[in-house]
Amino acid sequence: MSVHVREVLQLPILNRAKLHTKLVPNQVEWISVIESPVENFVRNNEFVLSTGVGCTGGVEDLEGYVKDVIRSHASVLAIATGRHIYNIPDRVVKLAEEHNLILMEIPWEVRFGDILHEVFQLINLNKEEEKKRAESIRQELTNCVLNGKGLQEITEIVYQSTQIPIAISDHNKQVRANQDFDRYLIDALNGVEEITCTLESLVLQGDHPLAHYMEKYKIGEEVCYQLTILSNYKKQGYLLVQPHTESELDWMALTILDHALTACALYFVKENAIEMTEIRLKDNFLLELAKTEREIAPSLLSKAQLLGYDLDRDYICLMGQIHQKPNSNDSTPAETSTYQSTSIQSRNYYIQKEVTFAGGLLQRETMTTFDEGEVIIYLEVDQKTYSETARQFLDLIERRLDELLPGIIVLWGISSFKEGQYHFHSTYQEAKTALTMGGEKHEGRNRTFFNDTRMNRLLMVLSHEEEVASIVDQTLEKLIEYDAKRQTDLIHTFIVYNKYNSNVSQTARALNLHRQSLLHRLRNIEQLTGLSLLDADDLFLLELSVRLWMLKRIEK
Known part of the structure; x- marks a missing residue:
């Protein structure tokens, strides 16, 4: 945390101070009394007080001392004149001006202790005000999520508080919110734009903890910074900022970004929880619809509509049994290893994604759920073309799954078409029977239609x-x-x-x-x-x- 040097110079204790250089917009984070040699005792943005006791050998000594202070990135150097140094040479003033070091002269009778007390008090007061402001912003960001608002509102709050362009993306690097952030840079980071994107080492000024977790990217002539949004050590997304200069990432800005990370993590956790709840509700609804013979009452239709399902369409049922491929020519060891490392949740996610994609491509409604290594799909069809639609649908799914999940194979059972509505249980039973009876007759094939199992069903009765x-x-x-x-x-x-x-x-x-x-x-x-x-x-x-x-x- 820091105060502007102008605020420091307005303190009554410095009324008699004489400014030798131009007033540049430096910040003051600390104040100390340092004599020669400086070594590493001065830190960034420090207000340095000196009596010049180590510089009595001449202008060269004083010049060397000022150079050491400059190398330490101090903001202000105040020299007490009247005992060891009586005036500050022009060449020293010029040196300070060239390096944006504010150089001033303090009368000998002004006590350093009083200056230290006044400046520390000002810094502490400013710290308290910044802490209150940061806490207010933190509360605003948290309430934003708790009150049902989204990532766009988070970026607006951060931008209003820092004036730094900001964007938020999810773990797939899809931009979910943007406030004045250059879209071109986002595309470059995601590989959409063919331009060199270099990750550079970053050492921010100051000691804010967040500074150690920022990644700096140079894209062409532009620079931006990235922070990873984590929740329970799981990557949820990214927060991107594009300050005009690195100095804009001061303590206050970093603190606000830190609070924004927390708010984003909370939002993604909430979003994931809602999504998982919705998935469970949909799974339970479809499993009950498939496995239970029940009347389709208006209340059930309303529940289906709330979940995004339209039960009034004509559906057939497809039941898939998911197997890992044996070691064969169809899968390399690398592919098998890839599959084995894929979780069931990820596998089901990809299957669900491809079912939705295939349904959209064929302009057919789909309803999907999973049950102990099996996938159950209801596919909207027409009576005359239902078998051809089912084949096209499965062709699309399998073609893409072979690329995404090369280690698995899905055996399918497909029901017949039934006239009328709401045959969810009976078509499920038919798909299950077709899958079970695929058997030797369809050796080498992974699809069995219920209508092709007539002989086996007859034999099953005899058995x-x-x-x-x-x-x-x-x-x-x-x-x-x-x-x-x-x-x-x-x-x-x-x-x-x-x-x-x-x-x-x-x-x-x-x-x-x-x-x-x-x-x-x-x-x-x-x-x-x-x-x-x-x-x-x-x-x-x-x-x-x-x-x-x-x-x-x-x-x-």
Whole structure:
């Protein structure tokens, strides 16, 4: 904290002081009595009192002493004349003027103790006034946030108090508020403008704690300063200031900026809390809508509208099961590491973002929630084109997710279109069934429509019949035991063999087996089941038993 030198010179104790240099707008932060040698005993903006006792050797000694005071960045040098020094030489006055050091002469009879007392009193009084003003601004900034106002109001208060251009951006460096700050500099900092942006070391004058946390950027010929907004050690955003000169960042300005940082952190915490509450409300609403069979009453429609949902549109349900990709050619170790380091919250954020983007691109309403590793989406569609819309929608999402989250894959189940409104629970059940029954029929694909599961649904009904279950067990019992005991995969061998319509050559190539090895496996299947793979009825019985057995496994 400091006072203007003009205020100091107006003190009654200095009425008889004689000013030898021009009055420049220096600030006074402290006052002390320092004789030669000066060394490092004088600090910035100090009012120095001297009797000249160490300068009795001539003009050169006095000139050397004044040079030391200048190097210390003092504001004022007052020399008591009449005992050791009787007059101040012109060359010394010229030296002081050249370096903006205010040089004055004090009569010998004026006591230094009285000067120290008066100046300290003035500095302390000014400190108290600045503290009161800073506290008033702090309270105003805090109330601004607590009363529901935003970042723009914060910048207005800071600008009115300091006259320093200011801007506030979030952690993504998106500008949220701006008060006279050069937009060109913001774009340069964010890499939008192709211009060199250099981070320079910064040593501000004064001892304000905030000075150690400021970053100074030189952009072309312009300079600006950046402070990071933190809350619980988490980066929330940035506060940017653009003073005309570095001297504008005095104690008062830095204190106001410090209070602004606190207000911004409070605002972002409040904003995050509101956002998280809104997300939880939306999640709970959609999960209840999907999992509960309920009447869509007017009150529910009103609640949906408050959350930004329009339930009167036609929707299908898409249910995605999120998996981490195995180590494959599709993902490099670096990509897998990137995924593993990504939190579930971040992953869901990106998926939600891409769902919203794809819906906007197709001009379709979407409603999204997450439930234990699964994403549930309601997508607005038309009856005739719903399957094509769903494919386009998922194409957009997956194309962008492959770039953002290369370590994951999403398996999708897609409901049918139902005429009429409010089929949220039934379409959810269909999407869940489609996802569960995707199975072997859609091997290599990650999407299953409910309408493509008719055969599996029919077989699922049969699998619950006791007599049918007994036949399946008898048919496959020895085959299952053999696979478990020998660590073989005869059931999979049969599935591939049946897929290629009993063609041995194609099956061997698909399984990467020698023809004789495949024939050996097929003979084992016949011996263990007692069925002939050349008999149509036996082949049908084995295929049906395998499919029913696999569906039972999926159901479990």
